[in-house]
Amino acid sequence: MSKNKISFGQFAALLLISDAFAIICMRGRIGTPMALGILTAAAIQSVAAIPAVALCRKNFKISSSGTLWLKSILLAFSVMWGGALLINVWNTAKAIYIPSVFDNRIGDKLLISLLIAAVCLYVTSCGLKAIARAAVIAAGFGVICLIVVVVGAIGRIEPHYLEFTGSDSGYLDGIIGGFALGGSFGAYLMLLEKSADSVIKTTVFYFAGRIFFVALISFITISVVGAIMSITQFPFITAAELSQPLSSQRLDSIFAVVFVIFAILSISLQGIAISYLLKAIFPKFDKFRSLTSVAAMLCAAVILNVLAVGTKFYGMATALTAIAPAILLVARRRKNVCVK
């Protein structure tokens, strides 16, 4: 494997962790139409990945041969998504029970967010290979936790909550929400050139894993939380809380560990993507790129929080980023035709 390349398994683990974290932090009620909408959005993104795969197979590299506008779009998107993930940490921190010795002394959310940002700074500075290797181990831990949730959920699944009720207007919301959860698409585009294996194999493995994960977690959430969905703020966290495999012990705290690890890896992935893009746009900018990327994400988080942007904004941003490779592919073909 050549320098700074990652395997398809590492690639998929890294992006799936990022997707899983976004889903964990998702807010609002979810029904079957919405779940189908989210799955549709994932499928659309997998189709949108085809031009990127085609470009990559022609040895197109965003970092070296990408146009400035594409790099700038990806940079802006990565900063925005990094900020969104930090907001997710901020918003979800209270829902996940994280007690500490600083309770009632320092704001819980502030402490948690700052500490996670500090750790992200270190992780980002370690580089892509380190985080990719760590992602495989973290994904293994995540799979174990998912199995625990599935085992715990088995006795509580009530399939009738999966039936369509009322209007099917949730489907469109689901598609928008699905795009809003797909912020790792920017990192996907950026990291595709770092894949040591076939880009087709990498892409298929990642999107298949993503669709399977979304389908599984949506099924469990809807069928377990269905009865109290209307009063649930974080449906996926509630589903995990309700799916306790042991009768006399609660395992919620274990999920807090997953939450923290996934948060750090997700934010750091964006940090690394930003760092690479900064180097691609400003080749002489060599030092303090990790620090700059984390600082940019923190600023974005503050701005996005103040502006109180919602799902539609994130969904729109992901959709625009998703069509960028297609535009580039068409533009290059037209250029080739003109040259001929």
Place this chain on the structure above:
Amino acid sequence: MNEFTTGGVRCALLCCEGMLSTSTITELVLHPITRINLALPNAELLLDHIENNLLLSVDRPIVKNYGELFRTINSGFAVLVVNGGNHALAFGVQGYAVRGISEPSGEANIMGAHEGFVEVIRTNMSLIRQRLKSPMLVQELSVIGSRSQTDVCLCYLRDRVPRELLSHIKQSLSRVRLETVLSTGYLRPFVESRRFEIFSSTGTTERPDVLCSKLLEGRVAVLIDGVPFAIVIPKLFCESFQTLDDYAFKPYYAVFIRWIKYAAFLISILLPSLYVAVSLYNPELLNSTLLMILAQAEKEAPITLMFEAVGALLMYEIIREAGLRLPKAVGGAVSIVGGLIIGDAAVKSGLVSTPMLTMVALAVTAGFVVPEISQSVTMLRLLFLVAGGTLGLFGISLVGCIVLVNICSTEDYGFPFTAPISPFKVGGMRDTASREGFRSMQDGGFTVEEYHE
């Protein structure tokens, strides 16, 4: 300095008292030299005659300058200097007191050989040669240390070692500007990455058989004169859990023992911190019976759980350090006083609760299972404990993430420390998650180059 005349030429035999064997030098060097008769008394002819016609010793380097002269004399050679000659002849007649080959103290085993490296580099080189009689085995001697002029030997198998790895190591060693090399710790930083690494990416061994197995996997070893340990480059994390006995036992038992070691590693690092974090912040993780037992025990303790744990761990480290540096007889007494009397007294007086002492003792004992990484384990145990005591499971997760990424970023010369787990290599798992029998492993032809990224 012994001056004499032979063949009509004035000579001197230089040697360092106590560093050579008097009987050997008398019988093998002095007797034949003093009986030389030359037709023409000439320094060059005398040196040529000794060099080509007399086999006075096996090791006969030519000394051309003052630096080499000084180094060979201090290495136990006898050096013949001839009046008018443009070089001198050295004879390897070393006879200084050396420690005999004995069982390694830190890497004991049941079924394997009971020989360990000693302080003399040439003995160590021969111990390797005895086990690897291959013409592909290369042992390159060089000198490091501007003042100590320490002999350093680079060992590798020419047909197995990755060329790039070898040239990088040679390059790294050529950059050493130390005055002296007194232990492996002097050279290891030069062959390791400059990044901060919690676990060392180079290994050490005091067993020649272990070293031979590493050389067969394409690794490079560095032997240092005066040090009974060899540095092995590169090292993988999973190797810390492998011992020679694993390959002597039945595979199913070896697999069982290996997984016990993995569990012990996690217990040694995480048990005290998880105990404190769960008891203080997440008691819902415990079942009610266990929770009541712990609450009852901790009710009497005068200090907080975290300080209790930190105190117990530090006390253990103090007792261990005290026992380590003292003479063996006294060290044993210190351990008894520390372990039994202070421990028992602390529990009886209520300063430390019994469950806490049990957790600490379990963690410390589990740490002994993997002695090679005990330094890192000790520090990580304390770090996780402080994180768990202040921030609960959240703190443990944060530190866990840092440690995980640090381990994953550890790599030397392109060999990832975490291989074959991440990057995942199916073939490597045959001797990591399990231990396959030699019937299936004999066709593997594994070399460490498979993990290179």
